[in-house]
Amino acid sequence: MEVGGVPYLRPGRDALVGAARAALGAGDPAGAAAVLLRDADDWWDGPLPDEEEARAAGAAGTLREAVRLLRLGRVGDYLVHRWSDPVLLAGLGLLSLGWPAPGTPVLDLACGTGPLLRELALRGQAPLAGADVVLAKLWLARRHVLDDPGVAVAPRLVCLDAAQPWPGALAGPVPARTVVCLDALYFLPDPAGTAARMRAAAGQAGSVLVGGVPNGLLPARGGGARLTPHDLAAMLPGAELYDDADLVRWTVEREAPRVRTPDELGAAVTVSALWRAPGAEPVAAPDLGAPLPGRRLRLNPLYGPDGALRWPSERYERDYADRSPYLPPRLPDEADLAARPEHWARRRVLLDLPERW
Structure with missing residues (x-):
């Protein structure tokens, strides 16, 4: 089914889908959205919004207000302040190293509220697609992040489980596709299997960009799978590995990052990887650390x-x-x-x- 322009393909939510369909059948699209906006990650242990809060979030005027009404708690802090955190800056650095050629489809897996999709769209990249398991994040992306006069072509957004088959519209055969997964691979089911799907979706001349992976060699900083740099190298054979601190300096200071071996990344807090298919060619990228001309700061x-x-x-x-x-x-x-x-x-x-x- 589709709610608010976002197809909802998440499996195992039959009761929710049934309630949402009933609301649509009763002529209440806001009620249908409210049902699905109360869905969350399987690992989420915080409170969920009640129906009144979810309805209000659907009509909220700002990202901050919607995040509060959806009771996103600690996750909301990260979503609201993503524009200056080191995860995004490292992701921008990685994206500039694996910048897609004009017209190359881009799939942002576990895109959250879409900050990377926004950066791509503001620079004229299309077609773009984003997928996430939580409809609320995609709802926020559509209404509060990607709703920008500078976004000429709106990205396609789909709510799905990365462990399930991906729709052909997102990952069907193409000569080349750029597949991005920032700050999420370690939380996805079967990271190795997901990485293999990402490589397959990239086609013969595409690339896979995996960023923000907490270093499993260090004490745990949160949940998710404990992936070491060696694990990441095994999932993406032949990939260039980077210390995210180097990628941040690349974005901020234009200090070029150095490709690292897994052994050299023992002290890195988080790690990124850039994998290119055999037919992929590097493309000159814009300076993603600099503001776009004419934008309000x-x-x-x-x-x-x-x-x-x-x-x-x-x-x-x-x-x-x-x-x-x-x-x-x-x-x-x-x-x-x-x-x-x-x-x-x-x-x-x-x-x-x-x-x-």
Whole structure:
């Protein structure tokens, strides 16, 4: 079934689908959406929104308000502040190394609220598709992240389980496809099998970009599978491996990253991989750390009224503070911000936030 322009293909949710169909049959599309907006990851242990909250989230005017109403809790902190976190900056660095040729289809697997799809779309890439197991994240992507005048061709979004067969519209045979999975492979069912599907979907001349994989050689920082750099290398034979800290510096400072061996990544907090099919050729990429001309830049909301950097939660600070050296502890003065907007945009003090952030 389809709700709000997003096909819902997640298996094992017969009762939810039945309730949503009943709402649609009664002429209540907002009610149908509310039913599916209350669905969550199987590992989620937080409270779910009630029906009234889910209905209100569907009509929320901002991303922040929708996230609050959907009770996304600790996950919501990451979704709302994704535009300046080191995971996204490393992902942008990886994307610039594996930039798709014009017209190459892109599939963003476990795309969440679509920040990478937005970056691709604002730079004219099409066709784009995003898939996630949680409809609420795709709903947020469609209404609050990808709803931008600069997005000429809206990405296709589909709610599905990565462990199930992927629709042909997303992963059917093509000469080349770029398949991206950022900060999610370790949470997906059967990471090795998913990586194999990603390689198959890339075709004969495409590529697979896997980013933000916590290093299983270090103490656990969260849930999901414990994948080591050697595991990642085995899943994507011949891939270039990177320390995400190097990719962040590439995005912020234009300091070129070095390809690493699995043994060299023993101390990396998170790891990324770029796999190319035999027929793939590197493509010159735009500078993804620099702001696009003419875009409205706003102060990073992590900075309070007094100009001090404040993290949204202790957990968020524990995950990201040490990995975000580009964020100064205090805002620079207004004259410096005005004189060097690109410099401060690179350091994520100034952000190209979604209009309805």
